Amino acid sequence: MPTTRSEPHDFKEAPAKLKGRVAMVTGGTRGIGAAICRSLAAQGASVAAGYSQNRDRAEEFQADLAKNDIPVSLHQGNVGSAEDCRRTVQEVIDHHGRLDILVNNAGITSDKTVFKMTEEDWYRVIAVNLSGAFFMSKAALEHMVERGTGRIVNITSIIGQTGNVGQTNYAASKSGMFGLTTSMAKEAAFALKRADKRDPHGVGITVNAVAPGFIETDMLASVPEKVLDKIRSDVPLGRLGRPDEIARVVHFLCADASSYITGQVWAVNGGQDM
Ligand code: NAI
Helix, strand or coil: CCCCCCCCCCHHHCCCCCCCCEEEECCCCCHHHHHHHHHHHHCCCEEEEEECCCHHHHHHHHHHHHCCCCCEEEEECCCCCHHHHHHHHHHHHHHHCCCCEEEECCCCCCCCCCCCCCHHHHHHHHHHHHHHHHHHHHHHHHHHHHHCCEEEEEECCCHHHHCCCCCHHHHHHHHHHHHHHHHHHHHHHHHHHHCCCCCCCCCCEEEEEEEECCECCHHHCCCCHHHHHHHHHHCCCCCCECHHHHHHHHHHHHCHHHCCCCCCEEEECCCCCC
16 A cells, blocks of 8 residues: 655645734744744744744745745744844734744754763753743733733754753753743733633633654754664654654644643654653
């Protein structure tokens, strides 16, 4: 029997679960972030993609989506800078008139054993992966509480749960996102209550995390093939994941109908944590 590959998204068949919503995805122009942008757009959302440096790549991504009549706005900024985060969130609100969904996807690695890891390696990874998610969410949450609705999804990692040799900085940043997610989920609910905007039948504000296993993107480009083979053999499903398999869970959590799911970590890892 031939196997069926779940190909990314048929824009023409869009069920439009997110029609009228505006979504911002940090690191949204490549890898998992690009798949998330495509998937949210396929569900009818207007999409704003953040990127850090590579303007040409961002424009290529924009042009590629334009072929399917999907307009994507681009927003340059370093998520490790609180000022850039405030500016880019405001840019999206100015451009699209609102912000309903924030996906904190931008992330980096700088792998070394503890003994070789410099202060710079430590702080840079924490700044982008953990502080970036906090700065972006802080800017977005204020606006979401004013509107009474919103979705924040933090892209963490299986490494935040298991740890990994050579990744103390990355693992700490990703497990830090678990506490960030649950605390913000509680605060968002509390802020809505305080603002008297809680509606038992409404969409509300939810904050969740998605924890991918090992996914085929540029992030794994520097991992030796021998190590990748070992990872594949450790995964019950016997392969690496694909970016669209992460994106699918993100758009599910962003839908209005996911209004009773908050403060949760969704593992998407081929069963690697069993
Ligand atoms: P990638 O390296 O292909 O993409 C990372 C994105 O983050 C890029 O678009 C990059 O421009 C952006 N970025 C990096 N530094 C930034 C900064 N200072 N400011 C703004 N944007 C910045 O990686 P991939 O694989 O697509 O990863 C996306 C997310 O998924 C990351 O948070 C990563 O930690 C996480 N993840 C990835 C896994 C994998 O196996 N690929 C596994 C588990 C989690």
